[in-house]
Amino acid sequence: MIYALVAIGYNVIYNVTEIINFAQGEFVMLGGLFAVFFVGTLRLPVGVAFFGAIIATGCVGFAMERFVIRRARDASVLSLIIITIAVSILLKGTAMFCWGKDPYVLPAFSPGGPILFGGAAIQPQALWVLGVSALIVICLTLFFRRSIYGKAMLACADNPSAARMTGIPVRQMVLLSFVLSAAIGAAAGVVITPISLMEYDRGALLGLKGFGAAVLGGLGEFHGALMAGAILGLAESFCAGYLSSGYKDAVALVLLLLALFFKPEGLFGSSEAAKLKEF
Amino acid sequence: MSRKDWGIFLGTMLLIGIFPWLVKPFKAVSHYIDIMVFAGIFTLISIGLSMLMGYAGQISMAQAAFFGIGAYTSGILTTRFGLNPWLVMPAGMLLAAVVAWLLGIPALRLKGHYLAMATLGFGVIVHIVLSEEVNWTGGPSGMADIPSLTIAGARLTSEIAYYYLVWAAVFLVLLFCFLVLHSRVGRALRAIHEEQTAAEAMGVPTARLKVQVFVLSAVLAALAGSFYTHYVTFLNPGSFNLMWSIRFMLMVMVGGMQSLWGALLGTVLMTFVGNEWLQVFADFEILAYGAILLVVALFLPRGLVSLISQGFGSRKVRPSLADGSS
Amino acid sequence: MRGLGKSLASVVLIGVLLGGLWNVVVPSRVDAAEPYKIGAVFSITGVGSFLGEPEKKTAEMIAEEVNKKGGINGHPLELVVYDDESDTTKCNLAVKKLIKKDEVPVIVGPIRSGETLAVVSVVEEAHVPLISCATSYKIVTPIESRQWVFKVAASDAHVVAKLFDYMKAKGWTKIAIMTDSTGYGASAREEFLRLAPESGITILADERFGPQDTDLTPQLTKIRSTQPQAIVNWSVGPTQIIAVKNWRDLGMDSIPLFQSHGFGSKKNLELAGKAAEGVMLALARVNVGPILPDSQPQKKAILDYTKAYEDRFKEPISSFGGHASDAMNLAIAALQAVGPDPAKIRDYLEKTTKFVGMHGIFNFTPQDHNGLSKDDLEMVVVKNGDWALATW
Numbered sequence: 001m002i003y004a005l006v007a008i009g010y011n012v013i014y015n016v017t018e019i020i021n022f023a024q025g026e027f028v029m030l031g032g033l034f035a036v037f038f039v040g041t042l043r044l045p046v047g048v049a050f051f052g053a054i055i056a057t058g059c060v061g062f063a064m065e066r067f068v069i070r071r072a073r074d075a076s077v078l079s080l081i082i083i084t085i086a087v088s089i090l091l092k093g094t095a096m097f098c099w100g101k102d103p104y105v106l107p108a109f110s111p112g113g114p115i116l117f118g119g120a121a122i123q124p125q126a127l128w129v130l131g132v133s134a135l136i137v138i139c140l141t142l143f144f145r146r147s148i149y150g151k152a153m154l155a156c157a158d159n160p161s162a163a164r165m166t167g168i169p170v171r172q173m174v175l176l177s178f179v180l181s182a183a184i185g186a187a188a189g190v191v192i193t194p195i196s197l198m199e200y201d202r203g204a205l206l207g208l209k210g211f212g213a214a215v216l217g218g219l220g221e222f223h224g225a226l227m228a229g230a231i232l233g234l235a236e237s238f239c240a241g242y243l244s245s246g247y248k249d250a251v252a253l254v255l256l257l258l259a260l261f262f263k264p265e266g267l268f269g270s271s272e273a274a275k276l277k278e279f
Numbered sequence: 280m281s282r283k284d285w286g287i288f289l290g291t292m293l294l295i296g297i298f299p300w301l302v303k304p305f306k307a308v309s310h311y312i313d314i315m316v317f318a319g320i321f322t323l324i325s326i327g328l329s330m331l332m333g334y335a336g337q338i339s340m341a342q343a344a345f346f347g348i349g350a351y352t353s354g355i356l357t358t359r360f361g362l363n364p365w366l367v368m369p370a371g372m373l374l375a376a377v378v379a380w381l382l383g384i385p386a387l388r389l390k391g392h393y394l395a396m397a398t399l400g401f402g403v404i405v406h407i408v409l410s411e412e413v414n415w416t417g418g419p420s421g422m423a424d425i426p427s428l429t430i431a432g433a434r435l436t437s438e439i440a441y442y443y444l445v446w447a448a449v450f451l452v453l454l455f456c457f458l459v460l461h462s463r464v465g466r467a468l469r470a471i472h473e474e475q476t477a478a479e480a481m482g483v484p485t486a487r488l489k490v491q492v493f494v495l496s497a498v499l500a501a502l503a504g505s506f507y508t509h510y511v512t513f514l515n516p517g518s519f520n521l522m523w524s525i526r527f528m529l530m531v532m533v534g535g536m537q538s539l540w541g542a543l544l545g546t547v548l549m550t551f552v553g554n555e556w557l558q559v560f561a562d563f564e565i566l567a568y569g570a571i572l573l574v575v576a577l578f579l580p581r582g583l584v585s586l587i588s589q590g591f592g593s594r595k596v597r598p599s600l601a602d603g604s605s
Numbered sequence: 606m607r608g609l610g611k612s613l614a615s616v617v618l619i620g621v622l623l624g625g626l627w628n629v630v631v632p633s634r635v636d637a638a639e640p641y642k643i644g645a646v647f648s649i650t651g652v653g654s655f656l657g658e659p660e661k662k663t664a665e666m667i668a669e670e671v672n673k674k675g676g677i678n679g680h681p682l683e684l685v686v687y688d689d690e691s692d693t694t695k696c697n698l699a700v701k702k703l704i705k706k707d708e709v710p711v712i713v714g715p716i717r718s719g720e721t722l723a724v725v726s727v728v729e730e731a732h733v734p735l736i737s738c739a740t741s742y743k744i745v746t747p748i749e750s751r752q753w754v755f756k757v758a759a760s761d762a763h764v765v766a767k768l769f770d771y772m773k774a775k776g777w778t779k780i781a782i783m784t785d786s787t788g789y790g791a792s793a794r795e796e797f798l799r800l801a802p803e804s805g806i807t808i809l810a811d812e813r814f815g816p817q818d819t820d821l822t823p824q825l826t827k828i829r830s831t832q833p834q835a836i837v838n839w840s841v842g843p844t845q846i847i848a849v850k851n852w853r854d855l856g857m858d859s860i861p862l863f864q865s866h867g868f869g870s871k872k873n874l875e876l877a878g879k880a881a882e883g884v885m886l887a888l889a890r891v892n893v894g895p896i897l898p899d900s901q902p903q904k905k906a907i908l909d910y911t912k913a914y915e916d917r918f919k920e921p922i923s924s925f926g927g928h929a930s931d932a933m934n935l936a937i938a939a940l941q942a943v944g945p946d947p948a949k950i951r952d953y954l955e956k957t958t959k960f961v962g963m964h965g966i967f968n969f970t971p972q973d974h975n976g977l978s979k980d981d982l983e984m985v986v987v988k989n990g991d992w993a994l995a996t997w
Contacts, residue, residue, distance in 0.1 A: 082528065087573065088569075090566060092569070097566070215393075250407045317698065410786050421693075421722055421723075
């Protein structure tokens, strides 16, 4: 589900910088709203808008890294957290200005009604969500495992000084990670808007639950994120179905807390790697 | 405590004491008293948070949740069971303490981002519970007609009475915290903040101390919650959400995490800014908060207090507490 | 760099402080004829802003109109507006400020029930009349502790009663309800559960969801399994649209769907698109001016307001603006009759009857500070992307 994509975004930045970006949820929101802008105001076709939104949000991620995070490289963890929170608030506020407080909708990517599947109706858009998520995961895994850039980025996370010494431009890698993570978040946002609309304050809750998925799946593990996202989505629907619907939101958070307390490396991370990481 | 500390303490007490009489005659600012009542309530919370963040070096984004626990406990026990508000306050504080203790033990083993997220998650869960448990809390429609506090039969509803009550509590709490900070416990806390492993190596019971400070901050927030409830006589979950937790953090940061006076200054300032001065920028408020938070975090990590003390050139600012690793 | 940063930070903070002092120090205009003030608290930002914005615009528009016509008995009308940011603490402070600093004799707003309830004690203490635009019945009950509080919005009880009347007329007595977990949904749910037994309606399913939920199919699927004859969805914000879409997509459109009156705006119709065809709701007449029969006494006032608002702000009217219109007009009528005396205004309001407003014809009494009944609502159905009067 969408949480998987958000979780992946967290993972990307984390993999490179060991920073948790609280503004991740806002990237999703921006992606959706940018796409609305492209489709609604500029009247571009949805496919173009998809890529346009990704690029636009990528630029925001770029700006965020370049002007804010870079400045704070040597600040304490506490400050970093507050900084990313501050950026997320700023993004939310700016979005409110540009798009107002109303929810917006996008036309679905492919026309057609829901596909009835043994009593449950599946929206074609939901298939797009799954498809896009899977595609992104595959691409990212390939990128990080195979390509030079990807491996370089991972090296930066493990040991920035060593990486620098081998000639890896750490700063650029960090920048790239933010841009990438923003782009992924944006993709999630665009793909989800036709189903569940998008408004300026959607970011926070999405970000939180996405983080839950990220931790559950193991910070840094992409397929972990995908699985965890799916698990989270299922758990939510389950809860909505059988327990009180209102508590549905709490489900993700309780899972998050449990994961953090008892298994911080997530379901799919390796425990040795976890011991090396600082929790 | 040094003579200078006492000087600041008494001086501030005096200032707060005469404030109402200074502004009451002027129509344009007479409502500042009301703002200060809220500022006082919030200061209770930020003192606790400052102890936690500035001295013990731990982050908590759940203060609004503890604020809410105290507030709703007071509200429920006084409306449903007709208990005396004064007797109920300790109940709220106790509940908050227990919850904080239970949460703190596993949570404070985490560091940095993880702790932040854990407290954030906890805060949101509490908020959801407050909204969902309609039978107890009235849910989102809220709980109305909560009785106000009475002293010897007289209902405390006027701002001036509440003002003195709340600020008296603030100063008592400040006194308590200063005493703690100047004791062995305080030194141990600072050791933990600076370098936890070293502190542990020296035998400081870090885990236990961290939880204790966490519990203290929760208890203070709950006390503030009780005061809030009986003042506004209406509660709804919207006053205890994530945004408020962030606001409290902002208050502490702006003033200066390292100093309890910073917490006080930051809280008063931000309460006025949020309710009075930024009225000009009503729509901009979110942006303004984000901007201020960003600016302070990036450039002024030790808050306003550091500006002031550097201005007087007096206190030597401790070098590595806010920057560097934690 | 650090030094530069520090200076920047100091400049920003000092700028904010100065901005604040400016507010305090600069004296306000002094007019020749003393202005009559109306205080207003709206949720211009925050979650309630989609309610607050049209209300603020309406209030300002009406104030301007009045001043163009020479004010109230020659006194210019000064509208003092504060934003409560959809937050009870700020609302509390805003009202206190209106009373102490601006010394207004009457207050319009707040727009949400939660915020209103938070300031009831303030106005009861200060003896200043408040005309709220919010819906909860708790705002005017118990009347003994609400002597100074009025409201101009129909209570949820009225809307629910209207819906039940319509359902009984159509023979639908077994229904399902789904409400959101905001004050809006929660208080309506209470009314549904309370009024159903005495109206002969059985509620087969009672589902709840969060206001930011993006998928309501679990709730709808559960509802479907109870086989109700009608479904009522009560929420605000995007979930209203999602509910309609999900209802259509799940193929449940053979079961009639009712929405809350919060759905009653053109924007919502646009967002929901074709999926909303056939959806029904009980709506205040302000929303459907053009389709009302000419014999309806409110029609002219509504059409005037509709035209004025749409010409001025280039956006369709909404229910909420209508509340502000009613509150403002009541306040203005009171000021015109008895001048800026809070107690006299309160007494005047309590005696106001047959007041034609956007949301109905108000008949206040000392016991009834709401003045409306279920007859002030109209059953409408969505037809071809627009409103049409429902057939009984």
